[in-house]
Amino acid sequence: MIKKKEMLKRAGTLFAGMFFIILFLSLVCAVTQPSWPSYNVCCEKTKTGAWCQNTLQSGCDISVDSNTKSAFRMTPTSCDATSFCKPGCCIDTGEGLCMENTPQRVCQQTSGTWVDDSKCNIQQCSLGCCILGDQASFITLTRCKKLSAFYGLTTNFKRDVTDETSCILLAQLEDKGACVYEVENMKTCKFTTRAECLNTNRTQGSNMTSGTIFYKDYLCSADTLGTNCGPTTQTTCIEGKDEVFFVDTCGNTANIYDASKTYDKDNAYWQKIVPKASSCNFGNSNGNIGSKTCGNCEYFRGSICGKGSAVYGSNICKDLNCYDTQNGKNYKNGESWCIYQGPIGNGRDLVGSRQFRHICINGEEIVEACADFRNEVCIQNTLTTYAGNFIEAACRPNRWKDCLDQTEKNDCLNKDKRDCYWSTGAVFNASTGGSSVDTSVQKSGGIKIIDPSDEDNANKGICMPNYPPGFSFWNSGTTGDASNICNLGSIKDQITFEKGLIGGEKCTENCEMLTDEWANKMNNICTSLGDCGDYFNVAGVFTDKGVVWKVDNEKKVVQGILDSAKSKSSS
Amino acid sequence: MTIFIILALAIVFVLILILIKKPNFSVITTPTTPIETIKQCVNDGLDSSTKLIMSQGGSVNPENYFLYNGTKIEYLCYASDVYQPCVMQKPLIKESIENEIEKDLTPKIIDCINMEKSSLERNGYTVTYKNPNITVQLIPGNILVNIDSSLIVKKDKTESYKSIKIDKASKLYELSMITTSIMNYEARYGRSEIMSYMMYYPTLRVEKKKQSDGTTVYILTDKNTGDQFTFATRSYVLPVGVTGN
Numbered sequence: 001m002i003k004k005k006e007m008l009k010r011a012g013t014l015f016a017g018m019f020f021i022i023l024f025l026s027l028v029c030a031v032t033q034p035s036w037p038s039y040n041v042c043c044e045k046t047k048t049g050a051w052c053q054n055t056l057q058s059g060c061d062i063s064v065d066s067n068t069k070s071a072f073r074m075t076p077t078s079c080d081a082t083s084f085c086k087p088g089c090c091i092d093t094g095e096g097l098c099m100e101n102t103p104q105r106v107c108q109q110t111s112g113t114w115v116d117d118s119k120c121n122i123q124q125c126s127l128g129c130c131i132l133g134d135q136a137s138f139i140t141l142t143r144c145k146k147l148s149a150f151y152g153l154t155t156n157f158k159r160d161v162t163d164e165t166s167c168i169l170l171a172q173l174e175d176k177g178a179c180v181y182e183v184e185n186m187k188t189c190k191f192t193t194r195a196e197c198l199n200t201n202r203t204q205g206s207n208m209t210s211g212t213i214f215y216k217d218y219l220c221s222a223d224t225l226g227t228n229c230g231p232t233t234q235t236t237c238i239e240g241k242d243e244v245f246f247v248d249t250c251g252n253t254a255n256i257y258d259a260s261k262t263y264d265k266d267n268a269y270w271q272k273i274v275p276k277a278s279s280c281n282f283g284n285s286n287g288n289i290g291s292k293t294c295g296n297c298e299y300f301r302g303s304i305c306g307k308g309s310a311v312y313g314s315n316i317c318k319d320l321n322c323y324d325t326q327n328g329k330n331y332k333n334g335e336s337w338c339i340y341q342g343p344i345g346n347g348r349d350l351v352g353s354r355q356f357r358h359i360c361i362n363g364e365e366i367v368e369a370c371a372d373f374r375n376e377v378c379i380q381n382t383l384t385t386y387a388g389n390f391i392e393a394a395c396r397p398n399r400w401k402d403c404l405d406q407t408e409k410n411d412c413l414n415k416d417k418r419d420c421y422w423s424t425g426a427v428f429n430a431s432t433g434g435s436s437v438d439t440s441v442q443k444s445g446g447i448k449i450i451d452p453s454d455e456d457n458a459n460k461g462i463c464m465p466n467y468p469p470g471f472s473f474w475n476s477g478t479t480g481d482a483s484n485i486c487n488l489g490s491i492k493d494q495i496t497f498e499k500g501l502i503g504g505e506k507c508t509e510n511c512e513m514l515t516d517e518w519a520n521k522m523n524n525i526c527t528s529l530g531d532c533g534d535y536f537n538v539a540g541v542f543t544d545k546g547v548v549w550k551v552d553n554e555k556k557v558v559q560g561i562l563d564s565a566k567s568k569s570s571s
Numbered sequence: 572m573t574i575f576i577i578l579a580l581a582i583v584f585v586l587i588l589i590l591i592k593k594p595n596f597s598v599i600t601t602p603t604t605p606i607e608t609i610k611q612c613v614n615d616g617l618d619s620s621t622k623l624i625m626s627q628g629g630s631v632n633p634e635n636y637f638l639y640n641g642t643k644i645e646y647l648c649y650a651s652d653v654y655q656p657c658v659m660q661k662p663l664i665k666e667s668i669e670n671e672i673e674k675d676l677t678p679k680i681i682d683c684i685n686m687e688k689s690s691l692e693r694n695g696y697t698v699t700y701k702n703p704n705i706t707v708q709l710i711p712g713n714i715l716v717n718i719d720s721s722l723i724v725k726k727d728k729t730e731s732y733k734s735i736k737i738d739k740a741s742k743l744y745e746l747s748m749i750t751t752s753i754m755n756y757e758a759r760y761g762r763s764e765i766m767s768y769m770m771y772y773p774t775l776r777v778e779k780k781k782q783s784d785g786t787t788v789y790i791l792t793d794k795n796t797g798d799q800f801t802f803a804t805r806s807y808v809l810p811v812g813v814t815g816n
Contacts, residue, residue: 046651049634052658053651079658090662097751099662101648101758110663119759150711304773334770361769364776368765372783375809397809472783472811481812530812 042079044072044105052085052103054078067109079103089120096142098125129167131156133196135240136171138164154199176273178218180225182210189220189227191252219255221248221263221270231263231270235295235313237305243276244295244305244315255279257295259311285387288317301387302333304362322360326367331360336393338378339367341538343569346421347528349374349467350569351537357393370395373470377419400465404488404529412463424452424461426525446491449512449521464528471531486532486546489525519549519558524568534561536569605698605724606732609687613737616679617716620672621741628802629668629747631675635660637786637803644788644803648754653785657758657806664754665709665747672714673707680705680718697725709744742793746800749775749791754804757787761807785809 043060046053053059060074079085083104090099090107091114098120099112107114115122130137130144132153137144141157148155161167179190179197184207190200197214215222220229229250235257236247246254254270255261256279261269276282280294287301288294292310297303297317306318320333327339336359342350355370355378370376380393403420406412412420426447450457471482496509512518526533526546533546542562549556603611620631627633628645636643647664648657661667680703688698703720718735749768756763765777776792785808791800 046635049636050646050649050651051635051660053649054655055651059651085658087658090659092663092666095663095665095748097663097748098755099659099751099758100755101656102659102662106659107662110661110667112663299770299773334766336766359766361766362773362776366765366769366776366778368779369781371781371785371809373811375811401813469812485812 040076042075042077042082042085044074044084051106052079052087086116087118089115089117089122089125091115091124093142094146096140096144096146098122098140126159127162128157128159129161129170131158131171131174131195134171134174134176134193136167138167152199153196156195175214175216177214177216178220178222178225178227179212179214180220180227181208181212183207185209187225187227189225189229189250189252191220191248191254217273219248219270219272220250220252221254222272223267224271231267233262233312235310235315237315242297242299242304243279244297244310244313244317246270246313257310257313257315259293262312289319289321291317300334318363320361320363322363322365325360325365326358331358331365332387332390333360333362335360335391336380337391338380338393340378342536343571344377345466346571347423347464347466347468347524348568348571351531351535351543352470353538355395357395368395371397373472374398374467375469377467398465398467398469400467400469403463403465406463409459409461409463412461419466420463421466422461423464423525423528424457425450425521426462427457427460428462446487447489447522447525448491449518462525464525465530468528468530468532473531482531485530486526489522489529489532491522514551516559516561519547519556520561520564523547523558523561524564527565527568534558535565605687605691605722605730606735608690609683609718609722609735610737612683612686613676613680613716613718613735614739616676616683617672617714617737617739620675620679621714621739621743624668624671624675625743625746625798625800629661629664629671629800631671637782637788637805639780639782639788639801639803642801644801646786646803646805647750648757648804648806650806650808653808653810655807656761657804659754659758662754664750665744668743668747669707669709673705676707676716677703677705684720684722691724695726699723709741709747711744712740712742714739714741714743740796742796742798743800745772746791746793746798749777750789750800750802753777753789757804757806762787 041055041057041060043053043055045051045061046055046059047061057074061072062074064071073084075082080087085103085105087101087103088107090102090112092099093113100120101118102112102114104114124142125140127138127140128144130139130147132147132151137147144157145155158170161170175194176192177194179192179200180187181200182188190197194214194216197212200212215225218225220227221231229248229252231254232247232249234247235244236253238245238253244257246257248254255274256276258269258280260266263270276296279296281288281291281296284296285301287298287303288296289303290308295305295315295317297305302319302321303317304320305315307314308316308318310316322331325331331337336357339356339358341353344355354372354374355376357368357370357378359366359368370378375398376395377398378393378395380391383390383392399418400420402418403412406420409422412422426449429446429448447462450460473482493510493513495507495511495513497505498508499505507514523533527535534542534544535546536542542565544561547558547561549558624631627643628636628647630645633643633645635646635649637646647659647661649660650657684700684703688700691698700720700722703718706717708715716737719733720735722732722735724730753763765779768777769775774794776794778790780788780790782788786803786805788801788803792798
């Protein structure tokens with residue numbers, strides 16, 4: 001005769017909790033509900049000095065504003081719906097700048113002009129191409145006028161150019177050449193654009209004793225022009241240009257520096273403009289870095305004009321690449337890559353770890369941390385370009401929040417929508433279903449370990465965060481999210497034993513819960529949920545306070561949990 | 572031996588010269604006009620004011636700030652709530668910086684003028700000036716300070732200075748323009764791509780320091796001059812965990 005007895009004297013309770021907060025768990029599991037702050041008031045100014053914030057009523061500053069002589073306002077609605085804090089576009093009419101998402105009150109206080117369009121999609125803020133000599137800037141008309149006036153140029157604004165790249169190309173297409181004129185009967189020259197040459201009459205003033213004549217594509221050192229500007233062996237760097245240039249005796253730039261093309265060696269090089277593509281070593285894979293003889297530098301190949309010893313002059317193509325970076329590797333200028341503090345993905349991220357994006361720019365390695373608590377992850381990709389492989393990395397949000405809601409493997413692994421992985425060998429109990437972040441999951445029984453080799457379990461599993469989130473359990477005085485999420489890994493169940501006729505007993509149901517293997521599997525799930533369970537932290541320290549395994553209310557030691565965690569973190 | 576005797580005689584000669592010709596020795600030192608002295612004094616004050624303001628997000632006394640390495644960094648674009656774009660706190664940052672420098676510099680300028688006045692009066696001069704009207708202007712590559720105080724210095728002759736103009740080389744204008752661009756990106760997307768700025772301006776370094784509470788501290792440095800402008804933003808903050816609790 002089989003006598004079933006619900007004993008509950010062998011109950012496995014696995015508490016998956018944040019480190020240090022294990023004492024709270026038995027209390028927190030039952031009562032803590034996610035609490036959303038009720039930001040139901042728009043404060044014109046908060047007590048911390050911030051303007052126009054949706055926040056708690058107690059956070060509003062209601063003192064008297066010294067400017068308006070009336071109290072700062074507070075309205076029980078969103079700031080978007082108020083007149084004073086409505087976000088719009090704030091125009092700086094002096095500088096020609098448009099600032100998005102600016103509250104009306106803030107803009108008017110700072111003497112800006114406020115327009116009701118928070119994205120600044122208005123005529124005054126529309127961008128166009130501003131030609132400034134041989135440079136270009138994609139800015140507003142007002143700003144173009146301001147900058148042109150500052151540099152003593154005529155405003156040249158092209159409204160029909162709608163993107164920055166076309167604008168830059170347009171500047172390069174501007175006619176350039178020798179602008180010849182007389183100053184006190186001395187024929188001199190300025191190497192410039194046609195537009196600027198015409199403007200020279202105005203800028204040179206009364207010293208000029210003749211009008212200007214523009215010779216397209218000619219250098220000022222051209223013999224045929226007969227000016228007082230002659231060739232030299234000196235070189236210079238120009239702001240906004242990559243290359244090293246020869247200069248003439250009047251200080252004008254000539255062609256790209258080439259040690260074999262000094263006037264005595266090749267006077268033709270000093271007559272007309274030689275395009276970059278026809279200059280020395282064009283297309284050199286390293287951008288002529290460090291060359292003493294050729295100044296044809298190329299920013300996108302990692303070089304730019306800078307100080308250095310050359311055959312002629314004191315400028316060379318400076319190296320902008322990064323060598324022996326933090327990970328010991330070399331990177332090209334403009335490359336970016338990810339650095340991790342330990343294993344990542346498949347729920348293996350270490351407690352307290354963060355991801356980093358490193359950038360190699362202008363010869364410097366700059367570190368940009370992705371958002372803390374693994375709210376952002378670093379992704380990288382290698383592109384194949386004409387100059388070889390190029391690595392690019394970026395920090396982007398960690399989309400882990402709906403992983404636990406996914407019940408289908410395909411949905412779970414949809415990389416376009418979320419960052420999750422499919423863990424076989426466990427399922428949420430039938431009543432659990434989705435919305436796992438709700439604490440009701442814990443009440444309904446949590447997770448059940450299954451045999452993945454069983455044919456019936458082939459498609460069963462749990463969808464878990466690929467990069468487990470971190471929690472700031474120490475901040476609010478409550479365990480908040482930490483306990484809510486970590487408690488998903490908690491389970492309380494009963495194990496059934498059969499008593500024999502002649503004594504002894506045999507386990508018949510949920511027997512695996514008594515094994516260390518089961519406890520280790522449960523810990524593995526816990527550690528994938530977030531900073532939960534027994535696992536290693538970023539300092540390499542193993543914390544064993546994240547799991548409590550109780551049988552008959554007596555704590556049991558989980559054998560092999562350290563090895564299991566080690567295996568996970570090094571896999 | 573002879574050389575030491577010559578040297579000793581030369582020293583004695585110089586000492587005698589100093590004792591006899593003492594009143595005329597001022598011609599050896601660099602002559603400084605009252606204006607030059609005031610300019611030097613204001614320049615020192617301007618240095619300290621700009622340094623302070625540039626390290627604190629453009630404010631002398633930051634009100635809404637993030638404490639970064641012990642320094643209060645003003646939020647220029649801020650959202651207290653999660654998942655929300657920041658709203659501009661100082662939309663006209665250039666004008667705001669000009670006002671802050673002016674505010675911090677005014678008492679220093681008055682002190683400079685008063686100190687020079689006292690010094691001149693001790694030497695028998697009569698000095699008058701009206702309460703100075705100070706304007707600060709940021710322009711590319713420079714900070715211009717104009718002190719309109721109608722300073723009059725009288726003794727044997729009368730010297731009159733309607734205004735004193737001081738300019739200091741600084742990249743604050745350029746850095747504030749980069750700041751406005753970053754602020755717009757933060758308000759729209761909650762982030763900005765720092766590499767693009769450094770590609771366009773190879774002499775610029777932009778550092779982005781993300782903090783645990785969602786604040787981003789930006790440090791802009793002009794590598795040629797060492798000028799540095801630091802400010803903070805908080806936009807599209809992702810809560811920690813699900814609720815941020």
